[in-house]
Every structure is written in structure tokens, then in C-alpha cells.
Amino acid sequence: MMGSAEEKRIEDELSYPIMLAERVRAAADEAESFKVDCGEVGKLVDRLSQMLRTLVRSTTSVQSLYERPIRRVVSEVSKNLERALTLVRKCKRQSILRRVVRITSATDFRKVLNLLDASIGDMKWLMGVLDTENNGTASGIFLSLPPIASNDPIISWVWSYIATVQMGQLTDRIEAANNLASLARDNDRNKKITVEEGGIPPLLKLLKESSSADAQIAAANALLVLANEQERVRSIVDEMGVPIVVQVLGDSLMKVQIPVAKLVVRMAEHDPVAQEDFARENVIRPLVTLLSFETFVEDSKTQLGKQSIHSIVQINKEMEKFSSAGSTSRNYSYRPYSNSYSNLHMEGSSRGGNHRKERENEKPEVKLQLKINCAEALWMLAKGSVSNSRRITETKGLLCLAKLVEKEQGELQYNCLMAIMEITAAAESNSDLRRAAFKTNSPAAKAVIDQLLRVTKELDSPILQVPAIRSVGSLARTFPARETRVIGPLVTQLGNKDQEVAVEAAIALQKFASPENFLCMDHSKSIIEFNGIPPLMRLLRCGDKAQLPGVVLLCYLAIHAGDNEALEQARVLTALEGADRTVVGQHPDLKELVTKAIYQLNLYHKGVHPQRQLFAP
Template sequence: MGEGMKAMLAKPIQLADQVAKQAGWQCFRPECMELRTRAEKLAALLRQAARAELYERPAARIMADTERALNKAEATAARCFQSHSRLRRFFTLNPVSALPRTLALLDTALQDVAWLLSISTPHADDDDGLHGLPNIAQNEPILSQIWDHIARLHNGSLAARADAAGILASLARDNAHYAKLIIEEDGVAPLVKLLKDGTDDGQEAAATALGLLGRDEESVEKLLNAGVCSVFAAALKEPPMRVRAVVAEAIASLAHHNQRCQDLLAQTNAVRHLVSHLTAGTIQEHSRYSVTGNSSRNATPPASMTSLHSVVLAKTFSVHDGTSGFPANEPPSSSEASDGQQQAGKNQMQSVVQSVIAAKTTTNGVTGLPGRAMLTSNGLSGRGLREAEDPDTKANMKAMAAKALWKLARGHVGVCKSITESRALLCFAKLLEQGAGGAGTDLQFYSAMAIMEITRVAEHNLALRQSAFKPSSLAAKAVMEQLLRIVSKGDDDDDLIRPCITALGCLARTFTASETRVVGPLVELLDDRELPVTKETVVALTKFACTENHLHVNHCKAIVDGGGAPHLVQLVYLGDLQIEALILLCYIAMHVPESEELARAGVLAVLLWASKQAHMVQDLRVETLLADAKGRLELFQSRSSISVIH
């Protein structure tokens, strides 16, 4: 017991002794004898409490109430037992009505202290039942349950602690107020300890509870101060896979609400372990990989080829050696590639993975890139345990790892750099290709969201964009192929399409002039789609058409050639995306004002109409852009061709 708790108990013990000494020795009233009896019992319980390891949160409130009750009892006894003659003391007028009230307060204190001892004292049988409702929790009965289960986390057996953690997790899941109460009543520290030292069931329950407690930034901050990040990072490596999956989900929850969680986890090995779980079973182990082929140039790279650039060059030579069916310096057209790329996509994905993995290892199995940590499980025992897990558990582990990486990567350059320097981009591409139904759908969605967050950071970070999404990067090509496949497919899964559209828009400045397959599928999504998908599409196309994009003319022509102008005109007139559609239309009018498609779509009329709409002109994004676009378009198109808008 700490010194603070001893000091908290000292005053009530002294008061109880004083009341017992004053009451009953020379007074013949039965009430005074009852006062003495209760004071003696209370003093005995308080001394017993001083020898126990008390749960401090309820103990502080109980001791405060007990001290107030003893102060009142001491004042009542003092009025009866002042230094007078025995006869005067016998006839002293003392309000008898105060004695029953004082006795009731002492009875309440006795019950509360007894309850405190019952929850603070470990029992051999670890009684799973509740210890009753203390008087101090009458106004909020749930507080008694929270105290009881937190106390069991402190002094119960491992099985009792696991049950208590599970009940606290249920309470936190049901009600946000209960989650705050658990944090306020110091429930985080024993949960963290259970996650470190508990049984498998206890660790799983503790991780679940900790994830559910972090519902807002303030709550997560308290969890971080309790050292939860370092424990999470360690738990991703040691416990069984089902526990690690829950830990990964908890990391995702905490990272969603507090950015400092991203900083702290980025300083640990959490990202490394999450990537390891993501790649396990999706990408073969590094020792099994070699770059195979029909020619000698496709053989396993020599020890000197230890850089990713060397392997990229080797892979480029093999692809352009006539095996792909396209000239080495000429990209395939969309019509030529539509059948061939779909057939070769799956075969090339495995080859891409092999090339990048071979770049990270040498022929003797030692890490080829200095300073790059291995991301696979160390030792046959760990790999064997992982392979022994049931498929549902492994699928859930991958889904939660992808979800955690998504949340950790959001707006964090360091985490995004760690992910892109590993095999995670290739793994995300593979999961986008494989996922179908059930857990696969979650894997696809979480992978797409992770890619979206990484590309959002890369859009505004030149170094990350150049290192992770350079045109020669095979991992970036694999990701782009899968994003483009999903967008081109255009199925009804809007939740999956939206992050893919956003990611393509964020990568708009990374595409070369020879890449002409991206804009067309995006333009097709402008036609009769749900509002969220249409909005993401317009925003993405704006990033292709804006002046900051060095290929803006090419992209604007592609948008017009794909039939985007009529759709944008309709969105400006009638849609809920008037401002966004108008901005994109202005960029197109500025960069390709001579287009006949713009004239047939009546774009100039739209711009003239928009310039008279107050809510459009007042938008700061539109004010200057609209005037410039209208002026450029008037130079190339005649006003006589404008239809009158009523």
C-alpha cells in the first residue's frame, strides 16, 4: 500500500478510537453504548484495511465518507462526555434525535468498509459473484459493478481476471459513459498488465476492452499515458494469432481517434509486425523466392544485384524481351491490351512479387538491403504455429492488420514510408486481386483504404511520391493495375470503388504521357452513379485536369474524348456537385478551348450561366478560375452558337 493510502486511513482510525474512548465509559445511555460498539467495530475494520492492498478509487471515496461520519460521531460524543460531574453528565441535555442519525452514518461506513475489504482481498475460490452494492454507489449502481470487476483484475486468479476483462469489454461496448467510467476508475493499468501477463483468453479480453475504451481523443490520451502502445507492439509478436488480431483491431481504433498514437506506434515495431501478418500466406516466404524464366537473364540474380533498382531493370528486360507481346519502348493501346492484360495480369502479379522479394535478400538468405528489417516470422516454430491456425483466424488477422495499417498511415509520413519500403504495397495489390466475399471483402476494402491513405500522403510529399510511386516501381505498377481494374469493372460495390478512385486521383501527377488507360474509366463513372462515387470521380479528374499537373492538356483531351463534357454540364445545372463539376469544367475549358465537343455540349453557355449565379461566383475556388475559363472559351467559340438558357 502506498504512503498516500496509509495517510488516508490514519485519520479515520484515530477518530474511531477517540469516539470509542469517549462513548460508554461513564455514560449510562444505551445509545452511547451503541455508539461505542460501532466505533470499535469500525476501528477494527479500518486496521484490517490498513493491512490489505486496497483498490484506491473506491477506497478514497469510502474513507472520505467514513471520516465525515466519525467527525459527526466525535462531536456528538463530546457533547455527552465533557468534563462535568457524573450527575450533571447524566442530566446533560443532548439531542437524542442526533444519536440515531449518527448511528446510521456509522452503520453505512461499516458496510462500505466491509465491502471494500471484500473486493480488495483475494479469495482462494475466486468467487465470480458480485460483492453487493456499496452505499456510495447507490446513485449509480453500474459503478459498483465496474469497481468489483476492476478489483478482480487486481487480485483475482488468471481465470477470474479474464472473466472480469470480458465483462468490462461488454460494458464499454454497450455504453460510451461506461467506457469513460472504467478509465476514470483506473481500469486501464490492470488491463494493460493482463495483456502482458495473462492467459490467452485474458489477453484477448484485455485487448478487446482496451480497444473499446478509446472512443475519443481524450480517452485515447489516457490509454497512451498508461503505456498501451509498447504493450500492443509486443503483443503483436508473442501471443496466439487470435489475440494478435484483436490487438491489431484495438490499434486501429486508437489510431482513428488520436494522432499521437500513430507517432508512438511508429517508434515501435508495430508497423513491422502488422506488415508481417499481412504478407504471411499472401506473399511467399523470402527464402522460397527466385526470379525464374526461360532465359539466362531471368535466373536468380547474383549477389551483386542487391538493389531494388537492379532487379527492376532485370524485370523490365525480361518483360520487354518479346514475352509480353508489346514493343519495348511502346506501351500497348487500350484496345490491344484489354484482352491480353486481363489474361496476363494474374501471372505477372506473382512475377512482380518475386522480383521485389529477390531484391531484398541475397542467395545465402541474409538481408540484402542494409538497415531494412526482415518482416517475416523468425524461426520454424513461429511459422509452424502460424500455418497451424485455422483459415478463419488467419483471414481475420490479415483483415485487422490491413485495417490497422490503414488507420496508422492516415496523414503520417513516417508510417507511410515504413509501409512502402516493405512488401506491403505488393501485398495490398495481391489482396485487391484475390478478395471475394466474406472476409475477403473486408480485406479488399481495408487494403483499398490503406492504399488511399498512403497516396493521399504521397500526393503532398514529393520524396514519398518519388520513392514509392515512381513509374519504374513494380510495386506501384501492381497497385495501379488493381486500382484500375476495380474502377474499370465499375460494379455495384461503391464502398470499394471510392477509395480506388481517390487513390488514382492522388497519383495523377505520377502517370506518364504513355499511360492513357486511367482517365477513360473515371469518365465512365460520371454517368448515373451514386452521389459519393460521382463526387470522388469529379475530384479525382480535377487533379488530372488542373494546371499543376504537367500533363493537364493530355488529360483534358482524354476527358473530352471520353464523353465527360455532357455529364459535367448536367452536374453543373442539376446536380448536387455544382461547384466541383464547375471547377473541373473550367480547367477543361482553359486547356482545350478549341474542342468541338465542348461547343456541342454547350460549355460556354454553362459558364455564362454560372457567372450569374451568386452562390457559385462567391466561392473562392471559382471566382478567378471561371473568369479565365470563360475568356479562353470565348476566343475559340462563337456566342451565336450558344443556346439561350431559360
């Protein structure tokens, strides 16, 4: 209920039922029929009037009042008082005609008395909820059920928990936040009720203002459960949740940062508005900072000994971007080759520095889980977003992701690869990002390529090889003709026993051999020189899923290197003629490409000079 009634002050809302109660009392005193019944009504109304006046005093003494249940209960009390007033007024002296028309019975009084009893029960429950000094779980308030919620018990539990999160003592607030999370986990309806009844603002307040790590964790976990759908995520965004989440992420203990980073993942995953808001609030920098914690320390001594002066200067320039670029409202610093780690400091905060030793002494599994969540957050922030991908590359993010792919295993390694995959996909679609982030002399870009090729060649894990291969394919237009080291591993994977890996390799090689690639002729020749034709021909026999990318790649090779003897020896012309009858039937858009490839092969087969026929129709 978000109508005009909620725009009125709560004191004004309460004045109406108090006035009604006085009118009912006066009408009961003036009754001339059903005097006993009217007297019973008057007694119940007196109790209600006292409770309403007590409620007014309670509401004025509470600074942060949770109003949702008050408005609902008071609205129901007012309706019941109106009904009581109508009934009692019928019992005054009236003309015989009006008495005939408006008959009053004992049944009517029983109904009204039951309604007033229910209102007293609702008020008693409400006052218990608002008793912030004594409304913990020991009093049973969380488990009691007011009459107004008899048909839907969930609403009363949600009200109780939210009221306690907003107004209770710290230990009770923590328990209530955990109970909200537990209730929301049961089903989406409970999540919806929690959001509709105003559960997000007090949870954000608990997350932001609490000095207790347990309270922040409870709030973050409850928000995390709620944030599994776009509309609810948008509710968190609309309540200014994004700046709060970013602030807590940069200025908390690791055990708090873990669920907060996970909350960034969930919100960015489900809502593009949240994804962009997080970027505007500069969440990428604390994420990269946390992800890089201790990442470069182990290599500092060995790298200083091995690297050239030029290489060290280049990497230091790469790192300086992290501390010099971006927002002036926060202070970040990073020393790539020292044993100290500079924490993120929010402006005006001293807590970040206080957490340094705690972070260094934290358990390895806690550090690992935080990095897993931070890498996943970067993945979700980069997904489908050129601007966010650019922000990541403008920090030391690429270099950090590459280093973690090299050193780590399992979920962290996978999340880092997926983040790289999204960044390279963005670079594929945006030439400015591609030129800025993946230029050949960039140490970060070189480190990423090295690790992508290592994963492709050395790891027998399709779940890791697929994003690595896809990333290399996305960067196809960044490699010069002499950079043939990327072609060989992709050609090798054409023969991978896992069909998904083989198909990804074919799709990646397509991007090297495609006419959209300026160096398509050079890359096509390299693919053939790496003996790519035999595994490609085998791929054509693996069903439609593999056949389609295989045919496209084969066509590109025929068009750009049709005079190569390997094509004739492998009977590529025969294969494409067969594909013209089968694959093209299912994919008519390939007709022109296959026809052009067959035409080109026929010309070369007949000894026509390739340069004259390269652009034949």
C-alpha cells in the first residue's frame, strides 16, 4: 500500500481512530436498545482507545520508526470502529418506520464484538513489535500471530523481523536479519513480500552503519537472497544501495567483504542498471585491489632479477594507471614489487588501515573465497559492457587476472578466465578498446595471451579451454601476421576429443581467416601450414553442431589460400560440394559463401592464377 494514506504523518493517521473511538463511546452511552450489548462494545472500544493513545506516545519517542504494520493495523482498526459506530447508533430512539427498515440483531453485535476483539489482538501484537527494548525472540514476538495476519502468517513474521532490524538492539537486529534471509530463501513470494513491506532500507542501514562484522554479514546475506531477480535488485539500487555496498566493500574485514562482493555479483548479473551504477561508483578499483592482494608479492624478487630495465619500466607504467587514474574521492596506491600491500581507503575513513594486519593474518581459505567472489564480480561487471571492460583494463586488472590464471586452480582460475573472456569480447566489438588494452607492447596484454595459450595447450579441461580459446578468437584482429604462435594451439584443438573444444577452436580460427580480418590471407596460410586441414575435415563428420563452423572455416581457407596443395590432397572440393547439398539446405545463408569457395577451388584446380580470381563472384 503505497498510496496517499502513507504520505500522511503517522500521528495524523492515528488521530482518526482515536476520534472514532470517542464517538462510539458516546453513542454507546446514548443507546436505548441493546444497552447491554452496547455496553460491551463500549468496554472494548475503551481498551482500544487506551492502546491507540499509548501507540501515539510510542511513535513520537522512536527516532527510526517502522511504519508499515502500524498503518495496516490502524487502517483495519478504523474500519472496525466505523462498523461499531454504525451499529451502536442504530440503538438510539428512532421512529417506528426507521426501526422497521433498520433492524438490529444480537448477531450483528457478535460480529462487531469479534471484530473489536481482533483489533485489540492486533494492537497488542503491534505494541509488542514496537517495544524495541524487550521485543527479542525470548518474548515470542517473532512467533506470535496477530489476527490481521491469520490468513497469511508470513506478513506478520516479515513485519516483526523488519521492525527489529530497523529499531531493535544489535543482537536482535542480527538475528532478525538472519531470519529474514531464511524466510526469503523459502520462495520468491516471501522475497517479494519482504521488499514490498520495506525490508531493504533497514538492511542497507544495518550494512552501512553497524560497527559489528556479524551484523554486516547478516545484512549482506539477507540482501543477497533478495537480489535474485531484476525488479528486486532495482529496488536495492533505488534505495541508494550501490554506494553503500561499494563503501562497505572497500572498508571492511575480509569476512564481511566476501558476502558483499557476492552481492555485487548478484546485482550486476541481474540488472544492467546496477551493473552501470556500480561502475560509476568505481567498484572496479576496490575489487581489483582485493583481487591483487598478495598476488604479486611472491614474484617480486625473481621478477626483478629476470626482467630487463625496459620491461620493469613498462610494468610500472601499467601499475601507475591504477593509482593515478579515476576518481579523486578515493585514495588508492599499489607498489607492484614490494612486500607491502596498500589498502583501499575511503575518504574520511580510518578503518581501512586498521584492517591491514587482520587481512594479512586471515586464513588462506578466507582470502581465497574473497578472491573468487571478486573475480566473479569483475566477470559480471564486464559482461556485455564495453565501458566496464575498459575500466578494468585501465587498472592493473588484466595483469592481475593473468597472474591468477597462471597461479591458481579451480573456481578462482575459472572466474578469472571468464572475466578475461568478457573483456576480450568487448574488445572484439570495440576497436578503441582493442587498440588501447591489447596493443602488442603491453605487458598486461602479453601476460593475458601467454596464459590463454598455456590453458589452451596444457590443460586438459574443456571448462577452462573453452573460454581461453574464445578469448583468443576475440583478439584475432590484434595479432600481426608474424604472430603465428597463436595459430598452432588452436589448430591442435580442432582435433580435441571434446567436441565443444573443437568447435570453439574452429570458431576462433574463423575470426583469423574471415574477410573482416585484414590479415586473413596470411592467417589462412598459417592454418594450413600448421596442418589444420585434416582435423578440420574430421570435424565435418561430427554432426551439425560441429559441421557448421567447420564448413565456414573451410570456405575461408579455400577462398584465401585455394592454390594450396593441402586442399587438393584432402579433397576439400568434394567435401564442400557435399556440404552444398546438405549443410546449405539447413543454413541457406551459407549458400553464397560455399558457392564462392567451390568456384575458387575449381579455378585453382584448373590452373587459373589466384590473384586474378580472388574476388570472383
